Amino acid sequence: NNQVILRNYVTGFPKESDMNIVESSITLNLPEGSNDVLIKNLYLSCDPYMRILMNKVEVFEGFPPFTPASPLGGFGVAKVLESGHSDYKKGDLIWGFTRWEEYSLVPSTQIFSKIEHTDVPLSYYAGILGMAGLTAYAGFFELGTPKKGENVFVSAASGAVGQLVGQFAKLSGCYVVGSAGTKEKVNLLKNKLGFDEAFNYKEEPDLNAALKRYFPEGIDIYFENVGGKTLDAVLLNLRSNSRIPVCGMVSQYNLIEPEGVKNLTNLIFKQVHMQGFLVTNYYHLYPKFLEYLLPYIREGKVVYVEDRAEGLENGPKALVGLYSGRNVGKEWRQKQIR
Ligand code: NDP
DSSP states (O other): OEEEEEOSOOOSSOOGGGEEEEEOOOOSSOOTTOOOEEEEEEEEEOOTHHHHTTSSSOOBTTBOOOOTTSBOEEEEEEEEEEESSTTOOTTOEEEEEEESBSEEEEOGGGEEEEOOOOSSOGGGGGTTTSHHHHHHHIIIIIITOOOTTOEEEESSTTSHHHHHHHHHHHHTTOEEEEEESSHHHHHHHHHTSOOSEEEEGGGOSOHHHHHHHHOTTOEEEEEBSSOHHHHHHHHTSEEEEEEEEEOOOTTTTTOSSOOOOOOTTHHHHTTOEEEEOOGGGGGGGHHHHHHHHHHHHHTTSSOOOOOOBOSGGGHHHHHHHGGGTTTOOSSOOOOEEO
16 A cells, blocks of 8 residues: 655655655455445645645644654545445545545545536546635635625636636626736636736736736735735735635745735725635535536536646655646646546
């Protein structure tokens, strides 16, 4: 049973050498009387929060840090080989929280959903139809509360979450601009993902000026994925009663000293609703989310660009690549390893 293990806790930017591929043994039979589920992992998702679980201290309630010398954990799509729980049977396809290894024995509580709709690519359940997709849905609709004609800004817009937020914004009749870290990603946002405008934040010496150019009347919803300098510039460009669903701050995860944000007083002057959220509190929305999104995917009205790495052995490289933006580009956007 090949596994990707964490060698030791990480400080600063993660490196491929912080992880290791090891071979371990697993009995491909369910232990006698077990309520657990034995699964074969098919697609595993590389997600920015995984770096946070490489810290020694617990940050997410209910998500303890990874344990050195043990496999990484993460969201993925898997096939049930044997089940000790009546909700699952051999051959079922599921998605949930699993481990970076070929086969896993997981408690049924870590399985979030059986996969019923297989007319769409299975890998989507490790991205757009899984945790990342639900994050975009809950953050944008529940916290962003979009109204037709509003102005939306999305950072890390070419990521799994950002792509979908942009497309939700268009479906809601909003004007949407995304920022991303390469020219190629900017083209993708404008030409494939339907954003009205997009810019490369690395090529903008003055982010405040860039936002003023794209939002002369200000921003109603800022879907926050990166934090730091981008957030500071957004704070200077908000409209009254604007909303900031704080989904993530990927620019801060590897910093030993997080960057300061200077313009927070604008939250008062503009009466901004800024709220952090964790997708784990929104799983009850999953059926509603699927009902909303699946028809759009089938009709080609929502698209998803995947960036795929093949094989567990390529997992560490793919994960490390997220923090330098290496993961998007070309025509694939996905974070799975098979
Ligand atoms: P992705 O896997 O797409 O990867 C992150 C992207 O972020 C990279 O491609 C890169 O693109 C960009 N990025 C990396 N480093 C920086 C940096 N220093 N400054 C600016 N951008 C950077 O991300 P996801 O779509 O999966 O996740 C997006 C955000 O949502 C993350 O912050 C994540 O932690 C958060 N999240 C939160 C959840 C919740 O429950 N609250 C659940 C899931 C995700 P580029 O080339 O544009 O720099």
